[in-house]
Amino acid sequence: xxxxxxxxxxxxxxxxxxxxxxxxxxxxxxxxxxxxxxxxxxxxxxxxxxxxxxxxxxxxxxxxxxxxxxxxxxxxxxxxxxxxxxxxxxxxxxxxxxxxxxxxxxxxxxxxxxxxxxxxxxxxxxxxxxxxxxxxxxxxxxxxxxxxxxxxxxxxxxxxxxxxxxxxxxxxxxxxxxxxxxxxxxxxxxxxxxxxxxxxxxxxxxxxxxxxxxxxxxxxxxxxxxxxxxxxxxxxxxxxxxxxxxxxxxxxxxxxxxxxxxxxxxxxxxxxxxxxxxxxxxxxxxxxxxxxxxxxxxxxxxxxxxxxxxxxxxxxxxxxxxxxxxxxxxxxxxxxxxxxxxxxxxxxxxxxxxxxxxxxxxxxxxxxxxxxxxxxxxxxxxxxxxxxxxxxxxxxxxxxxxxxxxxxxxxxxxxxxxxxxxxxxxxxxxxxxxxxxxxxxxxxxxxxxxxxxxxxxxxxxxxxxxxxxxxxxxxxxxxxxxxxxxxxxxxxxxxxxxxxxxxxxxxxxxxxxxxxxxxxxxxxxxxxxxxxxxxxxxxxxxxxxxxxxxxxx
Numbered sequence: 067x068x069x070x071x072x073x074x075x076x077x078x079x080x081x082x083x084x085x086x087x088x089x090x091x092x093x094x095x096x097x098x099x100x101x102x103x104x105x106x107x108x109x110x111x112x113x114x115x116x117x118x119x120x121x122x123x124x125x126x127x128x129x130x131x132x133x134x135x136x137x138x139x140x141x142x143x144x145x146x147x148x149x150x151x152x153x154x155x156x157x158x159x160x161x162x163x164x165x166x167x168x169x170x171x172x173x174x175x176x177x178x179x180x181x182x183x184x185x186x187x188x189x190x191x192x193x194x195x196x197x198x199x200x201x202x203x204x205x206x207x208x209x210x211x212x213x214x215x216x217x218x219x220x221x222x223x224x225x226x227x228x229x230x231x232x233x234x235x236x237x238x239x240x241x242x243x244x245x246x247x248x249x250x251x252x253x254x255x256x257x258x259x260x261x262x263x264x265x266x267x268x269x270x271x272x273x274x275x276x277x278x279x280x281x282x283x284x285x286x287x288x289x290x291x292x293x294x295x296x297x298x299x300x301x302x303x304x305x306x307x308x309x310x311x312x313x314x315x316x317x318x319x320x321x322x323x324x325x326x327x328x329x330x331x332x333x334x335x336x337x338x339x340x341x342x343x344x345x346x347x348x349x350x351x352x353x354x355x356x357x358x359x360x361x362x363x364x365x366x367x368x369x370x371x372x373x374x375x376x377x378x379x380x381x382x383x384x385x386x387x388x389x390x391x392x393x394x395x396x397x398x399x400x401x402x403x404x405x406x407x408x409x410x411x412x413x414x415x416x417x418x419x420x421x422x423x424x425x426x427x428x429x430x431x432x433x434x435x436x437x438x439x440x441x442x443x444x445x446x447x448x449x450x451x452x453x454x455x456x457x458x459x460x461x462x463x464x465x466x467x468x469x470x471x472x473x474x475x476x477x478x479x480x481x482x483x484x485x486x487x488x489x490x491x492x493x494x495x496x497x498x499x500x501x502x503x504x505x506x507x508x509x510x511x512x513x514x515x516x517x518x519x520x521x522x523x524x525x526x527x528x529x530x531x532x533x534x535x536x537x538x539x540x541x542x543x544x545x546x547x548x549x550x551x552x553x554x555x556x557x558x559x560x561x562x563x564x565x566x567x568x569x570x571x572x573x574x575x576x577x578x579x580x581x582x583x584x585x586x587x588x589x590x591x592x593x594x595x596x597x598x599x600x601x602x603x604x605x606x607x608x609x610x611x612x613x614x615x616x617x618x619x
Contacts (some may be wrong), residue, residue, distance in 0.1 A: 104125075104144035106145060108123060110373040111484075112469060113451055115450065124137060125498055129498065130470065133468055147492065152479065152482065154214075157214045158422075158461075159219070159428075161221055161371065164200065164220045164234055171187070178426055180263065187261065193308050213431070213491065215236060217233065217235045217466055218233070219233050221323055221325075224255075227256050230252055230253065230254045231252040232252060233463065234246075237497055238499040238501055239573050253323055254311055254322060256276075256325070259272075286313065286548065317344075322347045327350045332353070347366065347367050347368075350426070354419065362417060365420075367456075370411050371425075371429075371430070372431075372433060372436065374404070379397040379400045380397040397422065408439060411423060412448075432554075433557075446485050480605055513542075513565070517540045517589065523535065523536050523611065525607045528605070537549075538570075544562055545562075547561075549572050557573040558571070572585060592611035593611070594609040595607065
């Protein structure tokens, strides 16, 4: 039998509230969070791979109030499922995605000398900050939280030096972009991507441009020092926002995030960094394995992108393990190139390079990519570390990678070890705010039924029959709407369809408070049924579509 739960409120109260005139309000707000949450009998896995089984974990406010085998569940806590669940630090995407909008640069190129263009045409704007143009809020990042991502570094896109990034903690209650910000500014992003149609337009000139940039910044710094010693001997220095950022790189106090993939380009970065004494962090690094020893010697980390190329000529062997046919030259070359990219992280780990795994700016499913890297030689322990502790350390947010009593309640809860193919994220906590993760159908079967329409619903609770009418609209695999009873209206939310299986939450407003009822079942055509349980008993439901697809009457 398919089961569901009545959360927080006993079933008898549900029946009483629904039968009481005026008991249900017609306006709905998000139900208030419980005073505390509890997970009982879970296995806690730390970033270093250490595990502790049979743990009870209590979250109150934004903190983990208590955690241990002997911890008791507080009377005011909402008990979530436990036993077979796993608790991990949340994923920190060191090259992630969040919405921001740099202003359009409108320049009349007809009057620009290609050898002496303005900086905005070159895309040399290291003073520009993503945080100043951030538009994302907590709601916009819900999809990433459901995938286990709790924080990310957001780097600007563009040629040459397009600006500086920011670090966000994906707080669900952030109503403004500022509510997400953990670090407002990072070091600038640098690339070897030449300017469009103006100097520097080729790799050779880009390197020359960077050398001149560092030389100019050094001269400016010398001018400032000399003027401060003897203001009468020199004209006052002119403040240059871009050069100030370049100066901050020299000496290594601020890292430069250098987006390069090829081994030869990484060597160019290392040479430039040694020449001008700046501290690079490689972003992307597809061929970092080729120069692993040099990266170790220079102590340069890599933000490894999991945005793997799609094979075009090579067809990987199928899931049955059938042997591949002998490949022609072109597919064989592609196979070798792509498998080298898959094995990049494993080779870096073996060589001792410090690295994080990233979505490549939101382009990849980070857990799917990590599983591919594991398939090609990366250990699960190194993968977990590269998704949690290493990025948290690189951005001075180490607390995000620890699950401990009295620490911030930021973690993910899964129903299996995190790298298992069938693993599902059940809950995500960010600073104490709980959300459900990817439900069973989120990555499962395509919907076999469209729930859109109006349904007559009969609820049988301990012999008492309650008639309701539910009207919902489905988009993709999700649906939402309202449920009307003879005594009031409730909100239907978080509806999900996987094959013929459905799940949804009904939110009732009772006496100024909210009550959630989670319902699951199956739907065939225009008829559905399901069942549920509460501490005080069980209930069943049946439904018949009376309007919408099929329009049965």
